[in-house]
Amino acid sequence: MALKPEELLATIDYLNPPKTGWMETPNDFSPGRWPYPAKPDLHRAMGFKHAHEWKADEKDWHLPENWKQIISEGFKARLDKYRSFKVFMDVCVRCGACADKCHFYIGGGDPKNMPVLRAELMRSVYRADFTTAGKILGKLNGARVMEEDVLKEWFLYFYQCTECRRCSLFCPYGIDTAEITMMARELLHEVGLGINWIMEPVFNCNRTGNHLGIQPHAFKEIVEFMCDDIEEYTGVRINPPLNEPGHEVLFITPSGDAFADPGIYTFMGYLILFEAIGLDYTLSTYASEGGNFGLFTGADTMQKLNAKMYSEAKRLGAKWILGGECGHMWRVINQYMDTMNGYIQEGSNLTTPRNPITGTVFHNAKQTKMVHITEFTADLIKHGKLDLSPERNNHLRVTYHDSCNPARGMGLLEEPRYVIKNVCNNYFEMPPQTTREQTFCCGAGSGLNTEEIMEIRLRGGLPRGNALKYVQDKHDVNMMACICALDRATLIPVADFWAPGVQITGVHEMVANALNLKGQKKREVNLRGEELEEV
Amino acid sequence: MTLAQLIRDEKTTVVERWLDMVLATYPPQTAKMWKVNSDPFGNPVGQTTLRALGELTDHLLAWEDAAAICASLEPLVKIRAVQDFSPSKALSFVFFFKKVVRSLFAKAIARERLDAELAELDSRVENLALLAMDIYVKAREDLYRMRLDEFKRTHRMLFRKTGIMCETTDVLLTGAEPAGNGAVGTE
Numbered sequence: 001m002a003l004k005p006e007e008l009l010a011t012i013d014y015l016n017p018p019k020t021g022w023m024e025t026p027n028d029f030s031p032g033r034w035p036y037p038a039k040p041d042l043h044r045a046m047g048f049k050h051a052h053e054w055k056a057d058e059k060d061w062h063l064p065e066n067w068k069q070i071i072s073e074g075f076k077a078r079l080d081k082y083r084s085f086k087v088f089m090d091v092c093v094r095c096g097a098c099a100d101k102c103h104f105y106i107g108g109g110d111p112k113n114m115p116v117l118r119a120e121l122m123r124s125v126y127r128a129d130f131t132t133a134g135k136i137l138g139k140l141n142g143a144r145v146m147e148e149d150v151l152k153e154w155f156l157y158f159y160q161c162t163e164c165r166r167c168s169l170f171c172p173y174g175i176d177t178a179e180i181t182m183m184a185r186e187l188l189h190e191v192g193l194g195i196n197w198i199m200e201p202v203f204n205c206n207r208t209g210n211h212l213g214i215q216p217h218a219f220k221e222i223v224e225f226m227c228d229d230i231e232e233y234t235g236v237r238i239n240p241p242l243n244e245p246g247h248e249v250l251f252i253t254p255s256g257d258a259f260a261d262p263g264i265y266t267f268m269g270y271l272i273l274f275e276a277i278g279l280d281y282t283l284s285t286y287a288s289e290g291g292n293f294g295l296f297t298g299a300d301t302m303q304k305l306n307a308k309m310y311s312e313a314k315r316l317g318a319k320w321i322l323g324g325e326c327g328h329m330w331r332v333i334n335q336y337m338d339t340m341n342g343y344i345q346e347g348s349n350l351t352t353p354r355n356p357i358t359g360t361v362f363h364n365a366k367q368t369k370m371v372h373i374t375e376f377t378a379d380l381i382k383h384g385k386l387d388l389s390p391e392r393n394n395h396l397r398v399t400y401h402d403s404c405n406p407a408r409g410m411g412l413l414e415e416p417r418y419v420i421k422n423v424c425n426n427y428f429e430m431p432p433q434t435t436r437e438q439t440f441c442c443g444a445g446s447g448l449n450t451e452e453i454m455e456i457r458l459r460g461g462l463p464r465g466n467a468l469k470y471v472q473d474k475h476d477v478n479m480m481a482c483i484c485a486l487d488r489a490t491l492i493p494v495a496d497f498w499a500p501g502v503q504i505t506g507v508h509e510m511v512a513n514a515l516n517l518k519g520q521k522k523r524e525v526n527l528r529g530e531e532l533e534e535v
Numbered sequence: 536m537t538l539a540q541l542i543r544d545e546k547t548t549v550v551e552r553w554l555d556m557v558l559a560t561y562p563p564q565t566a567k568m569w570k571v572n573s574d575p576f577g578n579p580v581g582q583t584t585l586r587a588l589g590e591l592t593d594h595l596l597a598w599e600d601a602a603a604i605c606a607s608l609e610p611l612v613k614i615r616a617v618q619d620f621s622p623s624k625a626l627s628f629v630f631f632f633k634k635v636v637r638s639l640f641a642k643a644i645a646r647e648r649l650d651a652e653l654a655e656l657d658s659r660v661e662n663l664a665l666l667a668m669d670i671y672v673k674a675r676e677d678l679y680r681m682r683l684d685e686f687k688r689t690h691r692m693l694f695r696k697t698g699i700m701c702e703t704t705d706v707l708l709t710g711a712e713p714a715g716n717g718a719v720g721t722e
């Protein structure tokens with residue numbers, strides 16, 4: 001039936017927002033508000049027996065009949081397994097310190113994106129099911145039973161959390177909403193609700209070693225393309241070893257660096273660096289993915305995908321592992337790898353990493369045997385081992401985006417800055433409340449870098465884009481560097497939309513553009529093939 | 536006394552009332568927070584809105600420089616273009632200005648017979664809305680282009696490997712064979 005104009009206007013009655021309490025506000029499943037569901041065959045292949053066909057905008061999500069029981073038992077099992085989870089469910093005093101610290105809330109204003117309310121989506125169920133007060137007082141105590149709508153709401157809002165942990169920085173109790181999100185997503189996967197942008201990479205990684213499912217021969221060819229380009233631009237031919245046993249170092253980086261623009265230039269940067277210092281290393285096609293979308297699926301999946309790092313190091317006899325520029329990869333390595341898969345190290349050649357060029361021993365990596373490439377390069381620069389011509393980067397006015405995981409997850413704050421300042425002459429910081437530990441997410445971490453939710457990503461990326469715009473206006477910044485493969489992809493639309501004209505680069509792309517190679521020809525173009533001004 | 540003068544004298548009140556109405560398009564808790572937090576980096580929506588409305592108030596009175604008007608509109612319209620709004624609701628903020636003026640100055644307008652000036656101001660508001668619409672649509676177009684571009688970037692090396700992407704459209708226009716990369720063909 002046709003609406004009269006006033007009726008249409010009544011539907012956009014902007015002065016009278018819905019007066020329902022947050023728990024009752026209905027969920028909106030319009031397109032663009034949710035990522036596409038996982039393909040059931042991929043989901044099932046990863047061992048989830050309730051994987052099924054469903055669509056978020058249909059009423060019936062075809063949940064398994066006993067879904068409530070699965071959730072309830074899964075919830076309980078996780079409360080028993082992770083003490084932190086139980087504490088996070090219990091101790092929040094609703095002080096509100098975290099409320100306006102989440103980029104999704106800051107950009108969009110939906111109260112359910114306040115970290116405290118996001119966690120409350122789970123806590124309310126926890127109260128009803130697992131606390132005496134909740135059982136007796138029910139809603140009065142903020143408890144609610146697990147109904148289908150509640151589950152749908154979990155899906156909507158736990159896929160609007162990038163697990164960036166900014167909120168936890170401001171919580172007096174250190175409540176980590178990221179871990180709550182991880183639990184919620186695990187439970188959702190158990191009843192067959194996952195998203196394809198996460199599940200397909202997980203499935204591919206499990207089968208062929210990397211997110212895109214590129215097989216070894218194709219991976220080799222792609223690396224050769226990059227070597228062709230390097231030769232064209234520098235005059236030096238590099239032949240990186242692949243799957244070769246007997247080298248000191250195994251190098252692992254996210255596959256985004258191998259396949260995606262502009263990550264490829266960072267990959268070329270690594271190759272040039274290794275060539276310049278004569279590093280004894282190999283790449284691997286089996287461990288051709290540093291990223292681990294298992295982190296966004298469930299602990300078991302994460303463990304399985306991560307295991308190949310040590311397994312491959314062991315098989316190839318490497319002494320230690322060097323890791324490329326990636327975000328969540330380092331969260332997994334730094335916080336979970338040793339606990340999950342440390343046992344694989346037994347009987348391998350792995351030892352505490354030592355920089356063969358400088359002699360520096362990385363005691364911080366004693367446990368994991370894995371060194372972050374910016375630590376490694378910073379050490380090389382500190383010892384004067386690199387012949388650098390930073391003036392080749394003079395056309396760049398650079399700022400640095402602290403990627404959430406390396407910054408908040410492992411405290412890697414100084415090394416990338418030290419490297420950047422040594423390879424380019426114009427460096428500018430964004431405002432302090434948007435960098436280092438307080439850095440703002442790109443808006444698409446934790447597997448949310450899928451294009452169908454671009455609006456969500458852009459509003460989540462607003463705080464970062466807004467700070468970037470500020471340094472663009474103030475200092476003519478034209479390049480934002482980062483050390484995360486996901487960022488290299490997701491910050492491009494963020495910059496394009498909020499600060500058009502700023503480009504995105506990995507740190508090692510700039511390193512290699514400044515780095516001189518023995519026997520190189522006159523460097524007239526950068527790694528993107530763009531002409532350099534005479535310097 | 537002209538209407539413009541009244542508005543200029545009471546600019547702080549005008550902007551504040553306008554801001555309140557714009558913030559009322561968000562949930563009440565959010566409106567409250569965005570009103571009080573004055574950190575432009577912690578509260579980009581509230582602060583950008585405040586700044587834009589102040590500038591637009593001046594522009595509506597001066598009504599001179601279209602480029603400057605668009606520059607003031609753009610940050611606010613772009614924000615609202617990616618928030619959870621229908622297009623009409625996203626752009627409704629422009630029309631609130633009419634309501635602000637009437638609610639503050641109705642009596643003075645009647646007393647001083649400022650109807651003609653009010654009508655002119657109204658038509659400026661309407662033109663402002665049209666400018667805002669252009670910016671809004673461009674922002675949405677950008678957004679869709681970004682979705683497509685992202686897909687291409689993600690698969691760049693695969694496209695290169697399979698030779699299904701052209702470096703430039705020249706190839707399509709002239710039908711000429713693309714240069715370089717030997718057997719792998721185009722990029």
Ligand code: SF4
Binds near residue numbers: 166168178
């Ligand atoms: S972890 Fe990050 S995305 Fe999730 S609620 Fe906290 S601030 Fe928001």
Ligand code: SF4
Binds near residue numbers: 091094115
């Ligand atoms: S800051 Fe911590 S205690 Fe306070 S509301 Fe947020 S999660 Fe709860």
